Each structure stands twice: as C-alpha cells, then as structure tokens.
Amino acid sequence: xxxxxxNCEMTGKLGSESTKFAVLLLALVCLGGAVWPxxxxxxxxxxxxDVTSVRITSPLGRTGLVTKVRxxxxxxxxxxxxxxxxxxxxxxxxxxMVETGPPYAVDWVDDNPFERRELVVQAADASGQVFKDTxxxxxxxxxxxTEVTSILLETSVYDKSGKFVSNLKPELFGVTENGSxxxxxxxxxxxxxxxxxxxxxxxxxxGRRMEFVRAAAERLARxxxxxxxxxxxxxxxxxxxxxxxxxxxxxIAQAIAAMxxxxxxxxxxxxxxxxxxxxxxxxxxxxxxxxxxxxxxxAAGVDDVxxxxxxxxxxxxxxxxxxxxxxxLKGQTILKKITEVTGGRSYIPPREAELxxxxxxxxxxTHSRYLITYTPVNxxxxxxxxxxxxxxxxxxxxxxRSGYFAPAAPPIRPxxxxxxxxxxxxxxxxxxxxLDVIEDGIKQSVDTFQEAVDPVSIVMALDSSGSMKKAxxxxxxxxxxxxxAVRPEDSLALVTFADEPKFAHTLAKNREWSLxxxxxxxxxxxxxxxxxxxxxxxxLQGVQGRRAIVLLSDGKDEDNxxxxxxxxHTFEEVLELTRTVGAMVFTVGLGTKVDKPVMxxxxxxxxxxTFYATNEMQLSNQFHQVVEGLRRRYVLSYVSTNSNHNGAxxxxxxxxxxxxRVVSTRGGYFAPEN
Numbered sequence: 012x013x014x015x016x017x018n019c020e021m022t023g024k025l026g027s028e029s030t031k032f033a034v035l036l037l038a039l040v041c042l043g044g045a046v047w048p049x050x051x052x053x054x055x056x057x058x059x060x061d062v063t064s065v066r067i068t069s070p071l072g073r074t075g076l077v078t079k080v081r082x083x084x085x086x087x088x089x090x091x092x093x094x095x096x097x098x099x100x101x102x103x104x105x106x107x108m109v110e111t112g113p114p115y116a117v118d119w120v121d122d123n124p125f126e127r128r129e130l131v132v133q134a135a136d137a138s139g140q141v142f143k144d145t146x147x148x149x150x151x152x153x154x155x156x157t158e159v160t161s162i163l164l165e166t167s168v169y170d171k172s173g174k175f176v177s178n179l180k181p182e183l184f185g186v187t188e189n190g191s192x193x194x195x196x197x198x199x200x201x202x203x204x205x206x207x208x209x210x211x212x213x214x215x216x217x218g219r220r221m222e223f224v225r226a227a228a229e230r231l232a233r234x235x236x237x238x239x240x241x242x243x244x245x246x247x248x249x250x251x252x253x254x255x256x257x258x259x260x261x262x263i264a265q266a267i268a269a270m271x272x273x274x275x276x277x278x279x280x281x282x283x284x285x286x287x288x289x290x291x292x293x294x295x296x297x298x299x300x301x302x303x304x305x306x307x308x309x310a311a312g313v314d315d316v317x318x319x320x321x322x323x324x325x326x327x328x329x330x331x332x333x334x335x336x337x338x339x340l341k342g343q344t345i346l347k348k349i350t351e352v353t354g355g356r357s358y359i360p361p362r363e364a365e366l367x368x369x370x371x372x373x374x375x376x377t378h379s380r381y382l383i384t385y386t387p388v389n390x391x392x393x394x395x396x397x398x399x400x401x402x403x404x405x406x407x408x409x410x411x412r413s414g415y416f417a418p419a420a421p422p423i424r425p426x427x428x429x430x431x432x433x434x435x436x437x438x439x440x441x442x443x444x445x446l447d448v449i450e451d452g453i454k455q456s457v458d459t460f461q462e463a464v465d466p467v468s469i470v471m472a473l474d475s476s477g478s479m480k481k482a483x484x485x486x487x488x489x490x491x492x493x494x495x496a497v498r499p500e501d502s503l504a505l506v507t508f509a510d511e512p513k514f515a516h517t518l519a520k521n522r523e524w525s526l527x528x529x530x531x532x533x534x535x536x537x538x539x540x541x542x543x544x545x546x547x548x549x550x551l552q553g554v555q556g557r558r559a560i561v562l563l564s565d566g567k568d569e570d571n572x573x574x575x576x577x578x579x580h581t582f583e584e585v586l587e588l589t590r591t592v593g594a595m596v597f598t599v600g601l602g603t604k605v606d607k608p609v610m611x612x613x614x615x616x617x618x619x620x621t622f623y624a625t626n627e628m629q630l631s632n633q634f635h636q637v638v639e640g641l642r643r644r645y646v647l648s649y650v651s652t653n654s655n656h657n658g659a660x661x662x663x664x665x666x667x668x669x670x671x672r673v674v675s676t677r678g679g680y681f682a683p684e685n
Contacts, residue, residue: 062087063086065085065097065133065144066086067084067132069462071458072461073121077120077121077122077124078465079118081116081462081464082116082118084144085113086115089136092137093136094136097109097132098132099117100131100133118464121148124151126150127150129145129147130147160386162386163384164186164399164412165326165354165381165382166184166380167411168403168407168410169410175375179381179403179407181195181197183403184401184403187399187402188388188414189398195384197384198381198382204240204295206239206240206289206293207231208298209243209267210246210300210302212224213247213272213273214246214305216272217302220303220332221270228267231299241258245266246277249277250281256292275308279313279315279316281309283311285298286319287319289323295326297328298326299328299329300327300328302346303331305342316349320352326353326354327355328356328357329346329349329358331359352412352414353412392420393420394416394420396414396416399411419654420656423650423654423682425663425680427676429675431645431667431673431675432673433672434671434672439672441667445668447666448647448649449666450653450679451662455649458648459646459648461647462644462645463557463644465556467501468501468551468557468559470505470506470551472543472547472561472563473486473490473506473532474543475508475509476534476536476565476566477536477571478566480535482565483532486534490525491529499520502520509534509539514546517550537569537571537573538566540577541576541581544585544589544596545588551592552592559594559596561599563601564601564610565600566604567609582609582612586612589616590617590681593617593677595617597619597620597640599621599623617677619675656682661680663676663679
C-alpha cells in the first residue's frame, strides 16, 4: 500500500517565494519514508485476459552480494472477483504477506547468493482457488580473478639410449617462454603423490581386445606407490560408472574386470569429463588413455581437450590399441599432439601382448620426473597460448608440456541503476522484458533485474554563502525534517560550503550528529560549489552500494566579492570525477541566479535529476517526483560482450520497447583495467 507523505512544519523567517519553494524542495528529496502512488501502475500479468494471474517480476537473477532484495509480483484480478492476502515464500518458508495492494512486494535478504533459491508468490480467490508463480534463482557463478603466478613443469630427461637421467644439477636447466628467457624458481627431484586417471575405452570396437586391456590396466594399478591413488573410468559414448579415487588394487581390479565393450565412442568428450575428476586432488595428476583411436560421437575437439588438461594440470599418456595398422593416421596424429602438449608420451604397441610391459614404462615415467617452477615475466591475463621450451646439456632429450594457456581476464559485469517515466513524468513499473540494453551499439543480455531497495549513502551539501542569510532559519528547519525522514538503514553525511566546504560530520546513521550540526548552520562568505561537490564525491568514492548527493545552491561558483571563482577545483575536474564515482546527484536550484547549465550537467552525467521552484503550481507537480526520484529506481546487470579490461568509458543505453517512455541513467560505466 502506498503511504501518504508526512507534512513538513516550517519554522523561522521566510525569505522570498522562490527561496521557500526551493528549500522545501530540498526537504522533499530526503523524504525517504514517503512513497507516492505513481500515475500509472504499468503493465501487469493478465492484461488482455480477464483471468486472475500472478507473475513474479523481480528479482530475475542474482547480484552475487548478500543484500536486501525486493520480491515483486504483478497480480491481475478477474473482474468481479477478489483475492486474499498475497503470500511470499523462499524455499518453502514464508517471508512476508501483503494484505492490500498494489504494489505486491516484500523485502527479503538474499543471505547466500551461492545457493539455489526457489521463490513462490501465491494468493487465493473467494472460492479458494489458489493462484501462484514460481521462479528459481540459480546459484551465482563466481569468476575468480586469477593471476599468472608460478608455472609448474613436470619434466623427464633421457640419454641417447632412452634411459632416464636423474642426477642433473638445477643450474643445467634453462626455460624460455615464447622465446623469452625465464628465471627458474625451483628444480627438484621430489617424490609426491600421483593421482592416476585410468580412462579405458569400452566401445564396441574394443571388444576382442578387452582381455589384454584388463591385464595392462591391472598391471598399471599394481605399480601405484604409497599415497598414490587411481580413478578408473570406463567410457564409450559417455563416461560410465567410475571407481575411486582409491589406493586399493583389489578395488581397481574389480572395476576393470567389470568392464564390457559396447556402444559408440566419444573419446574427446570422455577425456574432458574425466579430467574434471582430477580437479581439487592434491599431488601430481596423470591420465592414461587406452583406446583404439576412433572417435565417432564427441561434441568437443582436440583444443577443448588441451584446455581441460591445462586446467587440470594433467600429463596425458595414450596407448593406441590395434597396432600401426589398426589405428588411423589421423588418430595417431591426434593422440601424439595431446601427449606432446601435455608432456606425456604416446604408445602404439604392435601387438596386444606388449600392453603389459608398456604399463611398467608408463609407471616409471610418471615417477621419474623433475619438478621445475618459474614465475613468467609476462603477467598479462589475456587467455593466450604461451609456448615453453626447456634447455638441457647437449646429447640429452627432454620431455615436458609444450606450453600453457594464460588465464583470461574475468568477465566484465556492470551494474546499471536507472529510473523510467512516461511522457507526463509519471514513474512506471517495468520488467526486464520491457527494455533493451545497448552497450557501445551492441545489444546485451540482461541476467539480473530488480528494484533498487538497498540502503543509500547520502551526502547533503548545503550552500551557506552570504546570499543564503535570509533563508538560514528555513534551511535549518527543513534540513532537520530531512534528517528525521531518512530511513534508519541509510547513512547520511552533512557538508556546508561558503568560502570552502566543511564536513559537519561524515557518513553515519547517528541522526543526533546531523541535527546538532544543522542547528549550528550559518550563512556567510563566497560559494565554493565545485569544491563542495569534489569533497562530497571523494567521500563517497570508496563506499560500497548505492550513493547519492543532494546539492542545494542559490548561485554559481564564485568568491565573496563575486569577481573570481570560489573553488580550487574546476567544473571539468568535478564533472570527470562525477562520471568516475557514479553517485546519483540531485541538484536543487534556488532563486534566479542559479548556474543552471552546471547544475543540470551534474545531474545528467550521474543519472540524477535537477529541480527548480518558481511557484506553488510547479512545486505541487514535482512533489512526488522528487521523492520517488530516490526510491523508484531499478538495477540491472549483465555480462558485457566486450571483455577488454582497458579502463575505457562504455556508453550504455537503456531503450524502452514502448514509445513515450524516458529513462534516466548515468549513461555508461568505466571498464576495469588489467
């Protein structure tokens, strides 16, 4: 239910008529508790169909923050019918009820955006029939910011006869990345636990070779050392039932014995799915793929497999069953590429009987490795492939992975706050379906949309120059009304400015501080308007959440004689800071000497509004618009199609799909920088 606004009692001497209106208008900006009915309630579910219906319109996504959210439902009641109280549920628990409306809305704290939530809104008509709508809020996906820190290389060194060399000194190794020498942090011959993923092809084409495969797999399992673990994963068109991680040879053997050859082959898909099983496991990670090299059903490709191996930090060994004649040239090439890039080896035994000895060779390779780490000189997060080469003394051969993908920069996810009105300046109720969001000419896909109900940090900046003397008593009385009206959850700071701006107090929820400061308000001196804006913006710059400035002035930036600027900062500097900080600015112009272009620019670039008062008629028409200008706002978010972290300004247009609607917003955002 909409509440009527409180009346402000004015005390003290009144100045000119324009002074009365403008100072009262300032108070109305701060009336956080007053909510006025908009002239138009907007489109609701059921319009065009005379049936009772319920539709949840907010929220339609997660912000990833623990925050208060307003759950809103649009309800259409069939002609001649009525509904009971509207109930709001989150995961089956009642979080609020609305007995009369519209609007039908309750506040709910999304205390864990990383868990799934189900929202239900329901009501019943006189006959007892229940109408409801349900939406599911999926867990918010976290995109961690990663750095290109230390790179770990598992390296094997061989002599001319193919025997492992295990006594090289650290200073005999060299590392280059994309041809650029790197400083090695560590070279060690350490024994660390190995996590072995045994990925065995169980497709129909492997049927007559399964006995040999079982024998080789069992032999490989027996090579596990203390603290090593294995995961057995049979696959055909899909990865089957897995076993492990386990260090029990009997369990591994039973899993291998249960394998049956049937179905098609999706080797690439299975490798990607299998390597995800290694994520989070401590120690070295190795994949042994036993297959005949055919892939009939995969949706993924070789590059997808290499990325999965990079993310898992896995070395891949492949054993191609069927001999040279049984594996296609394409299959051989693919398997060799995967092993070379990841630092493993590719084996093609000419006869199935040689599978068992190969198991011993793979086990020896996995346990006979140097661990080399270095910190790349290139720390840029660009998602590119970085080639690696290791130098060893002449006559020796080295095997390691051929490179890595640098982490990509995290996606850019701007949050845009805005208001929307019709041509008569009435605030509208809308959903994300009513709007298109365009960033630098490219349409974006909105995934979060809700009403802006979070607490606001407000800086009230009051002109206390000499020209305000006649209105001093009125400013004191009106500002006190403003302080009392601010919601308890909102924070308030108070700045007065004459020859220079002064903080009466910084952001706080203690209203007594504000009331005591206002009581001491005096008018004298010049008008340091730009410096007042600068200091107000700087105070809000590091503050999280919604932010606003309410600026009252009766003139322009000037010194006390009116012959020079009153501020040290220029208009251009303050305007640029306004764009950067992103706080809403509501400017209230008093009298006939107001610098209108300046006041309007501050409001325009921030998505706020400018108000002037010259007569009671205008004040009456603007009354509820000023109040709702702080409260009737929406917030939307999306993942930008432009992932370039270049710090540049991105122009964002919010275009209503219906004609005659006007959106107020700051007009864009600055992209983050690398």
